[in-house]
Amino acid sequence: MDSPRTAVSNPPVQPMESNLTQRDLVRRSATSELPPPDRQLTPVAKLIDVSKCIGCKACQSACIEWNDTFPDIEENVGVYTNPHDLTENMFTLMRFTEWVNPETDNLEWLIRKDGCMHCADPGCLKACPSPGAIVQYSNGIVDFIHENCIGCGYCVKGCPFNIPRISKVDHRAYKCTLCSDRVAMGQGPACAKACPTQAIVFGTKDDMKKHADERIADLKSRGYANAGLYDPPGVGGTHVMYVLHHNDKPHIYADLPDDPKISAVIEVWKGVTKYTGLAAMGLAAAGAILHGLFGKANRVEPEDEVSAEKLVEEAEDLREGA
Amino acid sequence: MPRSNDVQPEDTIHRGPPVTVGRYGPGKRLNHWITASCLILLLLSGLSMFHPSLFFLTDLFGGGQNTRMLHPWIGVVLFLSFFIFFAQLWRANLPNRTDAQWVSQIGDVVNGHEERLPEIGKYNAGQKFIFWGMAFFIIVLIVSGIIIWEQYFGEATPIDVRRIAVLTHSVSAVLIILLFILHVYAAIWTRGTLRAMTRGSVTGGWAWRHHRKWLKELAGRGRIDPAE
Numbered sequence: 261m262d263s264p265r266t267a268v269s270n271p272p273v274q275p276m277e278s279n280l281t282q283r284d285l286v287r288r289s290a291t292s293e294l295p296p297p298d299r300q301l302t303p304v305a306k307l308i309d310v311s312k313c314i315g316c317k318a319c320q321s322a323c324i325e326w327n328d329t330f331p332d333i334e335e336n337v338g339v340y341t342n343p344h345d346l347t348e349n350m351f352t353l354m355r356f357t358e359w360v361n362p363e364t365d366n367l368e369w370l371i372r373k374d375g376c377m378h379c380a381d382p383g384c385l386k387a388c389p390s391p392g393a394i395v396q397y398s399n400g401i402v403d404f405i406h407e408n409c410i411g412c413g414y415c416v417k418g419c420p421f422n423i424p425r426i427s428k429v430d431h432r433a434y435k436c437t438l439c440s441d442r443v444a445m446g447q448g449p450a451c452a453k454a455c456p457t458q459a460i461v462f463g464t465k466d467d468m469k470k471h472a473d474e475r476i477a478d479l480k481s482r483g484y485a486n487a488g489l490y491d492p493p494g495v496g497g498t499h500v501m502y503v504l505h506h507n508d509k510p511h512i513y514a515d516l517p518d519d520p521k522i523s524a525v526i527e528v529w530k531g532v533t534k535y536t537g538l539a540a541m542g543l544a545a546a547g548a549i550l551h552g553l554f555g556k557a558n559r560v561e562p563e564d565e566v567s568a569e570k571l572v573e574e575a576e577d578l579r580e581g582a
Numbered sequence: 583m584p585r586s587n588d589v590q591p592e593d594t595i596h597r598g599p600p601v602t603v604g605r606y607g608p609g610k611r612l613n614h615w616i617t618a619s620c621l622i623l624l625l626l627s628g629l630s631m632f633h634p635s636l637f638f639l640t641d642l643f644g645g646g647q648n649t650r651m652l653h654p655w656i657g658v659v660l661f662l663s664f665f666i667f668f669a670q671l672w673r674a675n676l677p678n679r680t681d682a683q684w685v686s687q688i689g690d691v692v693n694g695h696e697e698r699l700p701e702i703g704k705y706n707a708g709q710k711f712i713f714w715g716m717a718f719f720i721i722v723l724i725v726s727g728i729i730i731w732e733q734y735f736g737e738a739t740p741i742d743v744r745r746i747a748v749l750t751h752s753v754s755a756v757l758i759i760l761l762f763i764l765h766v767y768a769a770i771w772t773r774g775t776l777r778a779m780t781r782g783s784v785t786g787g788w789a790w791r792h793h794r795k796w797l798k799e800l801a802g803r804g805r806i807d808p809a810e
Contacts, residue, residue, distance in 0.1 A: 290634035290637060291634065292634065292635075389630075389631040389632070389634065389637065390637065390646050391634060391637055408646075409646075410631075410640070410645075410646030410647050410649065410650040411647060411650050411651075411732060411733070412631060412650050412732060413730065413732030413736055414748070416732075416736070416741075416744075417730075417741065417744055417745050417748055422741065426732055426736060428733075431647060431650070431651075431733065523742075523745050525742075525745040525746055525748075525749050526745060526749075528749060529745075529748060529749040529752055533749065533752050533753055533756070534632065534633055534752075537632070537633075537752065537753070537755075537756035538632070538633050538635075540756060540760060541756060541759050541760065541763075544759075544760050544763045544764075545763055548763050548764075548766070548767040551767075551771075552767065552770055552771065555771070556694070557771055557772075557773050558694045558696075558771055558772045558773060559773045559774075560773065560774050560785060560787040560788045560791050561787070561791070562787070564786075564787035564788070564790045564791040565600060565601070565785060565786055565787030565790075566787075567787070567790045568601050568785070568786025568787050568789060568790040568797065569598075569599065569600070569601050569786060571786075571790065571797065571798065571801050572595055572597060572601050572786065572801055572806060574801075575801035575802065575804065575806065576597075576806060579804050579806075
């Protein structure tokens with residue numbers, strides 16, 4: 261089996277070959293000619309059902325433990341969200357929102373597990389200038405290869421979800437890996453494995469969509485008419501999806517973008533600017549060199565020197581006369 | 583005679599023979615080459631992050647991480663050195679009526695028919711264009727560059743501002759490189775110009791041919807060294 265089908269089961273006991281290797285790359289940052297992969301892995305996805313989340317933060321703990329990160333101890337400022345934001349040491353974060361539903365006047369406590377969405381069309385990868393610092397595997401996982409990262413922060417500008425964080429210690433970008441190192445060995449992501457209510461589930465993207473359909477049908481039957489799947493087409497769909505009970509207004513879940521897409525500014529920067537800019541500079545340089553070699557230079561003539569001598573002499577005479 | 587913007591303290595005719603004319607003192611020349619070195623280093627390091635086919639240029643700076651770290655600091659040095667230069671030269675680069683005439687006869691300029699042009703002061707319109715263009719783009723580049731200086735100002739501005747800054751920085755960089763190519767090309771095409779920035783002086787004939795008004799002004803004011 262090329263991709264794990266669930267996060268719940270224990271890992272296979274028989275030895276297996278790591279299945280996320282160079283030959284499984286479909287995109288590689290700052291690399292134009294990437295050989296096509298010789299196989300297609302089954303696309304995977306993580307499905308986060310916000311209606312089943314109890315806000316326990318087991319996912320955060322599991323993430324910290326598996327990735328061996330050490331988020332700073334921060335101060336409690338009166339909200340449940342902790343730490344205050346995603347950091348280079350906290351790849352996933354439960355964002356808590358107290359929202360009053362205008363239709364029912366009920367307070368709804370919305371909890372969204374934030375983190376990398378693993379876009380099919382990743383803005384971070386598009387913006388990245390360093391070859392191989394960001395890669396996308398054929399199973400849909402977008403991963404940062406830290407040894408190639410130069411710390412420029414372009415990925416931050418490319419991302420429509422505000423996910424990557426640059427470490428002030430080693431100046432490299434960090435984010436959720438979708439536990440690529442676990443998935444490569446047949447295991448689901450640590451957060452999904454730890455989730456006590458199965459609000460986070462993992463499997464093939466097709467299976468997750470089917471599962472989402474069941475959940476949405478259930479939510480609709482319980483009065484959430486706008487329940488739906490968040491798999492935004494603006495970024496080609498994502499490999500982390502949400503079941504939202506209010507899918508008509510994703511922004512109420514701690515500013516989840518309603519219609520995320522790569523910023524037009526980034527598209528212009530990484531598109532027309534890059535190509536026409538390079539061409540203009542190359543042509544100008546080549547033209548200057550060619551014209552310099554073969555064109556006629558503007559030379560000072562001997563009579564110019566004579567005229568200058570004469571001018572200076574006359575000026576001297578004038579001064580001596582005065 | 584009214585005070586002219588064109589004549590600077592070190593501009594002096596040396597009798598020779600042959601006649602030479604001091605154009606840039608040692609301070610200005612040193613500063614010019616500091617600015618020029620910075621610009622070339624910025625061009626190489628910046629281009630490495632501009633297009634993947636040029637990423638290999640990061641090797642010149644000790645890898646991608648070092649390139650990313652050094653590029654902004656070199657920019658700061660360039661900004662400071664250029665604006666010392668700017669403070670010294672801006673008056674001589676103020677536009678005047680002759681400049682419009684010069685631009686209207688750009689064909690004669692390119693074809694080397696300088697005898698058809700009006701007499702020019704210390705700088706012609708082309709040189710002034712490069713001067714002000716450099717000044718403009720250096721300001722745009724330092725401002726947009728600081729906004730996207732991840733290490734210190736990564737989160738100081740909203741994401742939309744940073745996106746616009748990164749695009750502005752790239753476009754301005756391309757334009758200033760085109761200006762730089764024009765500057766270097768013009769200095770080489772107009773033979774006898776480079777020595778103004780190496781030895782600090784030009785020949786009398788060069789001054790007569792290209793900047794006659796300036797030369798006449800120096801002579802008229804008696805800014806002439808005693809014969810050697």
